[in-house]
Structures are given as structure tokens and as C-alpha cells.
Amino acid sequence: MxxxxxxxxxxxxxxxxxxxxxxxxxxxxxxxxxxxxxxxxxxxxxxxxxxxxxxxxxxxxxxxxxxxxxxxxxxxxxxxxxxxxxxxxxxxxxxxxxxxxxxxxxxxxxxxxxxxxxxxxxxxxxxxxxxxxxxxxxxxxxxxxxxxxxxxxxxxxxxxxxxxxxxxxxxxxxxxxxxxxxxxxxxxxxxxxxxxxxxxxxxxxxxxxxxxxxxxxxxxxxxxxxxxxxxxxxxxxxxxxxxxxxxxxxxxxxxxxxxxxxxxxxxxxxxxxxxxGMPVPPNKAVVGANAFAHESGIHQDGVLKNTLTYEIISPEMVGLSSNKLVLGKHSGSHAFREKLTELGLKLKEEDILRLFSAFKELTGKKKEITDDDILALVVENANPGQKYEFNFLQVSYGSNMIPTTTIGMTTPLGEFKQESATGKGSVESIFNAIAKLVDEKIELLDYRIQSTTGGEDSLAEVYVKAKIGSMTTSGRGVDNDVLYASAKAFADAVNRAYMKRKIDEENSETVQDKGVIAH
The missing domain is CATH 3.20.20.70 (Aldolase class I)
Structure with a gap:
């Protein structure tokens, strides 16, 4: 040749x-x-x-x-x-x-x-x-x-x-x-x-x-x-x-x-x-982020049955470990079920149907759905007693006082717990109080806040990224009160980590850290 x-x-x-x-x-x-x-x-x-x-x-x-x-x-x-x-x-x-x-x-x-x-x-x-x-x-x-x-x-x-x-x-x-x-x-x-x-x-x-x-x-x-x-x-x-x-x-x-x-x-x-410093366009042939990504339900269904239906290049050929099924508004139930399996989620048929409906609703607000988003849907749709839930939140703040937060939550085991903590600011005091309540080492990696709309009736949307034990997870909270939105974001991150750890334990996977546990 x-x-x-x-x-x-x-x-x-x-x-x-x-x-x-x-x-x-x-x-x-x-x-x-x-x-x-x-x-x-x-x-x-x-x-x-x-x-x-x-x-x-x-x-x-x-x-x-x-x-x-x-x-x-x-x-x-x-x-x-x-x-x-x-x-x-x-x-x-x-x-x-x-x-x-x-x-x-x-x-x-x-x-x-x-x-x-x-x-x-x-x-x-x-x-x-x-x-x-x-x-x-x-x-x-x-x-x-x-x-x-x-x-x-x-x-x-x-x-x-x-x-x-x-x-x-x-x-x-x-x-x-x-x-x-x-x-x-x-x-x-x-x-x-x-x-x-x-x-x-x-x-x-x-x-x-x-x-x-x-x-x-x-x-x-x-x-x-x-x-x-x-x-x-x-x-x-x-x-x-x-x-x-x-x-x-x-x-x-x-x-x-x-x-x-x-x-x-x-x-x-x-x-x-x-x-x-020259980014690769997502749709660029061979090396673009979307080169091995599939969102269309028809395409996802075909690829899951046989990759050759829509892939002439194997991801492994160019150095990738696998293709990427992007969950978005065009995705079908086949890809959604495959993602649940990939995440180790063993759910009843009625739970899957309810989650898929919630997933479709979420795609109307978010272009791409991540693994964390799926876990969040599981958490949000979980029955009472399967996650950490707020009972009350009280934040004390003044120009001449140390910010203090007192928080009450119900644990996944149904136990009511209350903790207080201080911080250099109100958000830090909330974070410290939640960390004490779940009795887990938590490291905050990122905290972002933005308004969902303009005007005085705008909602605050808070995004956090945290390392909980050895697991890195994210959380999201929305409320018309910035501090409560922050507390919801922290709690969401904790619940996602808890849900993932619970799934891993149920699937008998090796757990090296104790993780978020119910006290």
C-alpha cells in the first residue's frame, strides 16, 4: 500500500x-x-x-x-x-x-x-x-x-x-x-x-x-x-x-x-x-465536542442498538473512551433508561415514567441534562424520608455582629436534627451549619449566583460545586430569597451525593469513603 x-x-x-x-x-x-x-x-x-x-x-x-x-x-x-x-x-x-x-x-x-x-x-x-x-x-x-x-x-x-x-x-x-x-x-x-x-x-x-x-x-x-x-x-x-x-x-x-x-x-x-488559546468548535469533524455526541432520540436508539448505525468513526480510534449520549429535548425514553442504568439507578416502572416526564419538563428549561441533573430529579421526586428536607432556616446578620445560622432538617432516616454555625458571611454560616448537620467533611469548590429574570420580583438562582468525602457533586437552588436559595443549593448537593452513595451501596460497589450518611 x-x-x-x-x-x-x-x-x-x-x-x-x-x-x-x-x-x-x-x-x-x-x-x-x-x-x-x-x-x-x-x-x-x-x-x-x-x-x-x-x-x-x-x-x-x-x-x-x-x-x-x-x-x-x-x-x-x-x-x-x-x-x-x-x-x-x-x-x-x-x-x-x-x-x-x-x-x-x-x-x-x-x-x-x-x-x-x-x-x-x-x-x-x-x-x-x-x-x-x-x-x-x-x-x-x-x-x-x-x-x-x-x-x-x-x-x-x-x-x-x-x-x-x-x-x-x-x-x-x-x-x-x-x-x-x-x-x-x-x-x-x-x-x-x-x-x-x-x-x-x-x-x-x-x-x-x-x-x-x-x-x-x-x-x-x-x-x-x-x-x-x-x-x-x-x-x-x-x-x-x-x-x-x-x-x-x-x-x-x-x-x-x-x-x-x-x-x-x-x-x-x-x-x-x-x-x-484557539477553542475547537463543538461541531468540528473528528475532534469537536459533538463529533461523537448524539441527542436525537432516533439516533440514540440506533446507536444503542448498533453504533455503526450513526458512527463511521469509533471513539476509541481517536483516543476517546466512548461516545456521548447527550440528554436533551430530542432524547427518547431508550436513552433516558440507558442513562438511569449507567448511573446504577434501579427504579420501578412507574418511577421511571414519572422521572421521564420530569426530565422532559426540565429539557424545556435546560439545553443539556447532566448526570447531576438526573440525580437531582431522582432526589426531587423521592418520597419523604429518602432525603434531607428543610424544616426551618434562620439567619442572623448585622453590621456589628457575627453572621449566625440555625437550621433544622429531617434526615433520610426520618430523624429531626438542628445545628447552628457562624461564618465570615451569611452564606458561609449556612454552609457551615449544613456541614455540621450532616456530619461530613465538605469542601466548597464553586459558588455562583444569578437572577433568573429582571426586575424586583426576580428569583435568585444559586449554583454550588462541592467535594463531599471523595465525591465531587453540584447543587442548585432557586428562591426569591438569596440566602434560602443558597441553603437549597447546598442541601441539593448533599442530597445528590447521598443518593449516589446509596445507589453505589445497593449495587455492592466498593465504597472507599463513608460519604454522606444519615444520622
């Missing part, structure tokens, strides 16, 4: 994304991940662009030993010298020289005649061959260049010493059929093309970068270029993770293979997203 090499330019073209500025340690972290991911070549940067960039490329070239490290250079001797100084310690250094070949670039950007461009390109490649045995040459804006001129200049740079010829769709202008036509033309009109590797580099301005790259692969290119998550200037580059998975899933069609370790896909996508 034919092998296509992967040229990653996340650290160069990807970093040129607006607002991205990677520090040396961040570049190194991505470089190590790319090595683990299995790319063949990584373009570490543009050494002549700045002293910091030079040092970054030099460090990566020294550290990375299993991947060819490349550096970008313009067709000028100074850039080539800088590239060699930065890359000479690499195990397999490559220089990537480029010059524009389209009429509009030659006239308005370079202000050079076509003959001058050919002469400059040949001279630069010959100069680079003094240092490098691995020379990639790019015809910038190749897809808007005149084909006969492109064939002419490529023929001459190959004779000058180029080992890889890159045909970039620099502004994302071409269409798959056009790109295929250009590649075929060059194969027919460049007599020495057989001596080099042919590479495709596509941008996504018209949303065709991946499609154009796959078309180029079918046309027989030896190398393709792109970035993780498709980052890059303007609309970005071809997404390497999408191409890698497409070639894997449709190997029957493309009949090619790569060295990519596809199971590292999610890991490297998240790393690049985190370090560049």
Missing part, C-alpha cells in the same frame, strides 16, 4: 493565526506531541523572522530526533544561512524555500519579472544545497499561477537540487478537480518530476482544504501538509487530524497509509487548542 508522508506546520503556519504567540516551552511541548503523533516532518518555524523564532527552531531541532525538522526561508541567502544555523543539529534537517509564482504576486508583491523569479529560485536552491541535502521548494500561490510557467520553474529548481516540490493553494482558491488537473499537468510537463517528492499544501478560505488535500492524494502526491485543528492564517490550513482519520476510515477508497498514530488525535488536538 502506498505511503503518504505527513508534513506538519502547526508550529509555523499554525502559529501565524491571528492572536497566537507560542513561547519556547509551549512550542517544545507541541513538538514532542507531534513526534508522538507520528508526523514525518515538522516545520518548527521561520528562523530568520526573529531571534526568538531562531532559538525556538534551534532548540526543537536539537531535541526532536525521530522526526525531520524543517525551517522556512525566503529565496534570499540570509534566510538560508539562518535556517542552517538553526537546523544543523537536527537528525534530518530540511529547509523549506518559497517564492511566489502567480502573476499577481510577481507583479505587485515581488515586483519581479517571471524570468527574474526563475533565476532567483534556482540560485536560492543551489545555495541551499551547499548545506542541506533535504530541500523543499514551494511555489507560493501555485494554484493561481500559469501552468506552463509553473512547469518551467519546477523543472529548473529540481535540476538545481530541490528534493521536494510543494504545490500550495496559498489562498484557498482552487477546487478539487482543478487541483487534480494541475497535478496531472505537472506530471506530464515536468520531465524530471520523478526525481522528487510532490507535496500538497492547502488553505481553507473556501472550506475546501481537506477536500483538496484528499484529491491531491488520489492524484498521487507523496506528501501532504497541514496543521492540528486546521489552525493557520485567515481561515486556516487543512486539518491533519481530519485527513488522517479519513484515510484510515476510507482506506478501501484511498489505498494509502500514513505513520500517524490515530489514537493520539484527541490528545494532541486538546494540547494545541490549550496552548494556542
Amino acid at each position: 502506498r505511503r503518504v508522508e505527513i508534513f506538519d506546520t502547526t508550529l509555523r503556519d499554525g502559529e501565524q493565526s491571528a492572536g497566537v504567540n507560542l513561547h519556547l516551552h509551549e512550542k517544545l511541548e507541541i513538538a514532542y506531541a507531534l513526534e508522538q503523533y507520528g508526523v514525518d516532518i515538522m516545520e518548527a518555524g521561520f528562523p530568520a523572522s526573529s531571534p526568538a523564532e531562531f532559538q525556538a527552531v534551534k532548540r526543537i531541532a536539537k531535541e526532536i530526533r525521530n522526526v525531520s525538522v524543517a525551517g522556512l526561508a525566503r529565496s534570499v541567502e540570509k534566510d538560508i544561512d539562518q535556517a542552517w544555523e538553526a537546523l544543523k543539529e537536527a537528525s534530518n534537517p530540511r529547509i523549506h524555500i518559497f517564492i511566489a509564482t502567480s502573476p499577481i504576486h510577481m507583479e505587485y508583491k515581488l515586483r519581479m519579472k517571471p524570468e527574474e523569479v526563475v533565476e532567483n529560485a534556482v540560485r536560492s536552491v543551489r545555495y541551499a544545497s551547499r548545506f542541506f541535502s533535504n530541500i523543499e521548494w514551494s511555489a507560493e500561490d501555485a494554484t493561481r499561477s500559469e501552468w506552463d510557467f509553473l512547469a518551467k520553474i519546477i523543472t529548473q529548481v529540481i535540476d538545481a537540487g530541490a528534493t521536494v516540490i510543494n504545490i500550495p493553494d496559498t489562498v484557498g482558491y482552487t477546487q478539487p478537480q482543478e487541483y487534480v488537473g494541475l497535478i496531472q499537468y505537472l506530471k506530464e510537463h515536468v520531465p524530471n518530476l520523478y526525481r522528487v517528492k510532490l507535496s500538497a499544501h492547502c488553505h481553507d478560505d473556501l472550506g475546501l482544504a481537506v477536500a483538496n488535500t484528499l484529491a491531491a492524494i488520489q492524484s498521487g502526491v507523496d506528501q501532504i501538509e497541514g496543521t492540528i485543528n486546521g489552525i493557520g492564517e485567515r481561515a486556516g490550513n487543512a486539518s491533519l487530524e481530519e485527513i488522517g482519520v479519513a484515510l484510515k476510515v476510507r482506506q478501501d477508497h484511498y489505498q494509502v497509509e500514513t505513520g500517524l498514530r490515530i489514537d493520539q488525535t484527541i490528545r494532541i488536538s486538546k494540547l494545541v487548542s490549550k496552548l494556542t
Whole structure:
């Protein structure tokens, strides 16, 4: 099976994304991940662009030993010298020289005649061959260049010493059929093309970068270029993770293979997203948060019966443990019952029907229903005596006094308990009183409050996140009184933890912490 090499330019073209500025340690972290991911070549940067960039490329070239490290250079001797100084310690250094070949670039950007461009390109490649045995040459804006001129200049740079010829769709202008036509033309009109590797580099301005790259692969290119998550200037580059998975899933069609370790896909996508500060859109192919998520009842029912009904990529292939059934307003009873089973909830049929009705009502207020929300529904619909319930709440506060809360609750065992506690503020005193009442170590991780509507009749909605024993849970409370809403949120978190612990015990699962117990 034919092998296509992967040229990653996340650290160069990807970093040129607006607002991205990677520090040396961040570049190194991505470089190590790319090595683990299995790319063949990584373009570490543009050494002549700045002293910091030079040092970054030099460090990566020294550290990375299993991947060819490349550096970008313009067709000028100074850039080539800088590239060699930065890359000479690499195990397999490559220089990537480029010059524009389209009429509009030659006239308005370079202000050079076509003959001058050919002469400059040949001279630069010959100069680079003094240092490098691995020379990639790019015809910038190749897809808007005149084909006969492109064939002419490529023929001459190959004779000058180029080992890889890159045909970039620099502004994302071409269409798959056009790109295929250009590649075929060059194969027919460049007599020495057989001596080099042919590479495709596509941008996504018209949303065709991946499609154009796959078309180029079918046309027989030896190398393709792109970035993780498709980052890059303007609309970005071809997404390497999408191409890698497409070639894997449709190997029957493309009949090619790569060295990519596809199971590292999610890991490297998240790393690049985190370090560049560029979030991955939820609906992005392969690595988006929704790529393996199903909310439609019809889809959920099909996936639960056989994942192949709606998943052509297995989550495990790209490094996920499983798909995700999102519970929302489109979900059906099959997915809801599956979630109850997953949470270890063993309920009677009438209880399930009542909970499903409450679940559907909740989806009208909340877009996505979490596991904690399901537990909250169980708690809210539980019979008396199965949860902690308020009897009264009294909070004393004044500008010259310590806030004090007294609270009375009925425990899940039906016992009435009362506790008092102080705090630096009223909310803290409520929290401390509830913690004393349940006799459990509780650590408050997050506390948020917002109004549900505008105006003086607005309700206060309080959200808390707490660690109870070894379990992290959340709680929600709504009331027209902020303090009572806070107390309800704390109690809700305690009840969710209690319910989960009770489920675990009933299912004979190992319980390492005593958890929230009824006293």
C-alpha cells in the first residue's frame, strides 16, 4: 500500500493565526506531541523572522530526533544561512524555500519579472544545497499561477537540487478537480518530476482544504501538509487530524497509509487548542465536542442498538473512551433508561415514567441534562424520608455582629436534627451549619449566583460545586430569597451525593469513603 508522508506546520503556519504567540516551552511541548503523533516532518518555524523564532527552531531541532525538522526561508541567502544555523543539529534537517509564482504576486508583491523569479529560485536552491541535502521548494500561490510557467520553474529548481516540490493553494482558491488537473499537468510537463517528492499544501478560505488535500492524494502526491485543528492564517490550513482519520476510515477508497498514530488525535488536538488559546468548535469533524455526541432520540436508539448505525468513526480510534449520549429535548425514553442504568439507578416502572416526564419538563428549561441533573430529579421526586428536607432556616446578620445560622432538617432516616454555625458571611454560616448537620467533611469548590429574570420580583438562582468525602457533586437552588436559595443549593448537593452513595451501596460497589450518611 502506498505511503503518504505527513508534513506538519502547526508550529509555523499554525502559529501565524491571528492572536497566537507560542513561547519556547509551549512550542517544545507541541513538538514532542507531534513526534508522538507520528508526523514525518515538522516545520518548527521561520528562523530568520526573529531571534526568538531562531532559538525556538534551534532548540526543537536539537531535541526532536525521530522526526525531520524543517525551517522556512525566503529565496534570499540570509534566510538560508539562518535556517542552517538553526537546523544543523537536527537528525534530518530540511529547509523549506518559497517564492511566489502567480502573476499577481510577481507583479505587485515581488515586483519581479517571471524570468527574474526563475533565476532567483534556482540560485536560492543551489545555495541551499551547499548545506542541506533535504530541500523543499514551494511555489507560493501555485494554484493561481500559469501552468506552463509553473512547469518551467519546477523543472529548473529540481535540476538545481530541490528534493521536494510543494504545490500550495496559498489562498484557498482552487477546487478539487482543478487541483487534480494541475497535478496531472505537472506530471506530464515536468520531465524530471520523478526525481522528487510532490507535496500538497492547502488553505481553507473556501472550506475546501481537506477536500483538496484528499484529491491531491488520489492524484498521487507523496506528501501532504497541514496543521492540528486546521489552525493557520485567515481561515486556516487543512486539518491533519481530519485527513488522517479519513484515510484510515476510507482506506478501501484511498489505498494509502500514513505513520500517524490515530489514537493520539484527541490528545494532541486538546494540547494545541490549550496552548494556542484557539477553542475547537463543538461541531468540528473528528475532534469537536459533538463529533461523537448524539441527542436525537432516533439516533440514540440506533446507536444503542448498533453504533455503526450513526458512527463511521469509533471513539476509541481517536483516543476517546466512548461516545456521548447527550440528554436533551430530542432524547427518547431508550436513552433516558440507558442513562438511569449507567448511573446504577434501579427504579420501578412507574418511577421511571414519572422521572421521564420530569426530565422532559426540565429539557424545556435546560439545553443539556447532566448526570447531576438526573440525580437531582431522582432526589426531587423521592418520597419523604429518602432525603434531607428543610424544616426551618434562620439567619442572623448585622453590621456589628457575627453572621449566625440555625437550621433544622429531617434526615433520610426520618430523624429531626438542628445545628447552628457562624461564618465570615451569611452564606458561609449556612454552609457551615449544613456541614455540621450532616456530619461530613465538605469542601466548597464553586459558588455562583444569578437572577433568573429582571426586575424586583426576580428569583435568585444559586449554583454550588462541592467535594463531599471523595465525591465531587453540584447543587442548585432557586428562591426569591438569596440566602434560602443558597441553603437549597447546598442541601441539593448533599442530597445528590447521598443518593449516589446509596445507589453505589445497593449495587455492592466498593465504597472507599463513608460519604454522606444519615444520622
